[in-house]
Amino acid sequence: MYIVNNEESFILETVITIDHVTKKFQSADSGTVHALDDIQLDIGRGEFISLIGPSGCGKSTLLRIIANLIEPTEGTVTVNGKSAEQARKDREYGFVFQSPTLYDWRTVIKNVELPLEIMKIPKQERRERAREMLKLVELGDFEDKYPWQLSGGMQQRVSIARALAFEPHIMLMDEPFGALDEMTRERLNNELLDIWGQIEEMTVVFVTHSIPEAVYLSTRVVVLSPRPGRIAEIIDVDLPRPRGPETRDLDQFFQLTSAVRHALREGIEEVYGA
DSSP: OEEEOSSSOEEEOEEEEEEEEEEEEEETTTEEEEEEEEEEEEEETTOEEEEEOSTTSSHHHHHHHHTTSSOOSEEEEEETTEEHHHHHHTTOEEEEOSSOOOOTTSOHHHHHHHHHHHTTOOHHHHHHHHHHHHHHTTOGGGTTSOGGGSOHHHHHHHHHHHHHTTOOSEEEEESTTTTSOHHHHHHHHHHHHHHHHHSTTOEEEEEOSOHHHHHHHOSEEEEEOSSSBOEEEEEEOOOOSSOOGGGGGSHHHHHHHHHHHHHHHHHHHHHHOO
């Protein structure tokens, strides 16, 4: 169990346990690359966790280990009481990549339906579910368009709708808004919080390089050190909800972004020196 200490302490059921995870890659030209070192973290049901750290610190690697897209060198990951491999096979989570990875020859709704087709969901049911997800991301009027007819932000929303189509209660998101302009990014931050609020007890693990984005979205921000990535600090974010543009003007918001920035700086200085 994980206890959240905000206005009032309460207990969350642990849905992801990362237990002493280390990852080393073998490289033909540079030998062994030590990406992650002894990561220990419990993530509770309904949390929004952001992973942040310097480039190359292993944020995306950790997310992919949770998703069982790669294996840890040491340690284990448990998702909903089962191995990460079994959780992947049981479709316990949706995954949103840095780029939308949509098929240009399929319409928007056909892209959203794709995982449901793979699961052999009946045609009528998958069409209804895909339409529901497109409405959730405010793209209900674009189901017959093709990805190349949409803006980058709209394509990423299609990607989110597709990840939600089979109704996972865990979302793993690898810097999904990193390539977007600042205004589009902030708007999609708000839409993501709306979606998170509408799906009961959905847990999100979100990789970002943006300190304001991490603070704005999260219940906790996990700060990683430079490679090999270690947990430098975990910062509770007790900003009031619902959050909106005015949240970014709060003194508390500035204090929290400063705390994350300080933790990042300390982690870098610990590795490289002042």
